Amino acid sequence: MKQYLNLLRFILHHGVEKKDRTKIGTLSTFGYQIRINLxxxxxxLTTKYCHFKSIAYELLWFLSGNTNISYLNKHNISIxxxxxxxxxxxxxxxxxxxxxxxxxxxxxxxxxxxQQCNFKIGELIWTGGDIHLYKxxxxxxxxxxxRTPFRSPKILLVKQPKSLFDYKFKNFHLINYRYHPKINxxxxx
Numbered sequence: 001m002k003q004y005l006n007l008l009r010f011i012l013h014h015g016v017e018k019k020d021r022t023k024i025g026t027l028s029t030f031g032y033q034i035r036i037n038l039x040x041x042x043x044x045l046t047t048k049y050c051h052f053k054s055i056a057y058e059l060l061w062f063l064s065g066n067t068n069i070s071y072l073n074k075h076n077i078s079i080x081x082x083x084x085x086x087x088x089x090x091x092x093x094x095x096x097x098x099x100x101x102x103x104x105x106x107x108x109x110x111x112x113x114x115q116q117c118n119f120k121i122g123e124l125i126w127t128g129g130d131i132h133l134y135k136x137x138x139x140x141x142x143x144x145x146x147r148t149p150f151r152s153p154k155i156l157l158v159k160q161p162k163s164l165f166d167y168k169f170k171n172f173h174l175i176n177y178r179y180h181p182k183i184n185x186x187x188x189x
Contacts, residue, residue: 001043002149003034004103008141011133018132022188028132034103036124038111041152042174043124044104047144049182052104052174054079059105063165067093075169082189108155108172115157116164140185153177 015027036043044050057075064071069080069088084090107124114121133141156173 001036001045001047001103001152003036004043004045005047005145005149007032007034007131008133008145011131012138012141012145015133017135020132020134020188022134024188025135026132027135027138028130030130032128032131034124034126034128036103036107036126038107038121038124042104042111042155043107044153044174044177045144046150046152046177046179047147049179050104052172052177053077053169055102055104056108056169056172059108060167060169062105063109063167067091082187111155111157112164112167115160134185134188136188137185140183144183147180150178150180151176 010032011027011029015029018026018028020026044052044055053075054077057072057077058079061071067090069084069090072078072080073088080090080093083093103124103126106126110124111121113119154175156175157171158173159171161167161171
């Protein structure tokens with residue numbers, strides 16, 4: 001997805017150093033827009049491996065409004081474990097507040113809305129506010145920018161559920177996802 005790589009380049013070249021809650025620091029820019037024609041494929045990054053199962057289950061969890069990681073852990077998804085308390089609670093995070101998702105989640109949600117409303121899929125327009133890279137992720141961003149993206153995969157939604165809130169992972173079929181190796185980066189907690 002070239003739009004994302006362009007965003008990384010923009011942050012690396014124009015980002016302003018800022019302090020953050022983790023004390024790692026960020027390169028930050030305010031206000032950026034990405035436009036993606038979803039007819040050309042599903043915007044899952046190909047310049048590094050992205051775990052689609054985690055993205056899909058996380059979206060379904062967000063839609064439920066749940067802020068406890070037990071649902072995710074039941075499906076072997078551990079991406080929120082570092083922030084949970086001993087009972088698995090996260091407090092009023094994304095699923096409660098409905099903001100700050102990733103582009104693949106937005107695209108999957110848009111596909112779900114389109115299917116529910118019997119619309120054809122069109123363009124995803126994402127606008128970010130405070131867009132930043134943590135300073136301990138700069139080398140990984142540079143590595144990713146140096147990779148040539150593969151053709152975007154396709155997404156197929158099967159067996160239309162009754163409502164937006166009735167989707168299950170089995171309703172999503174990711175097709176022809178070709179990707180470069182995973183890029184590891186430490187989590188900023």
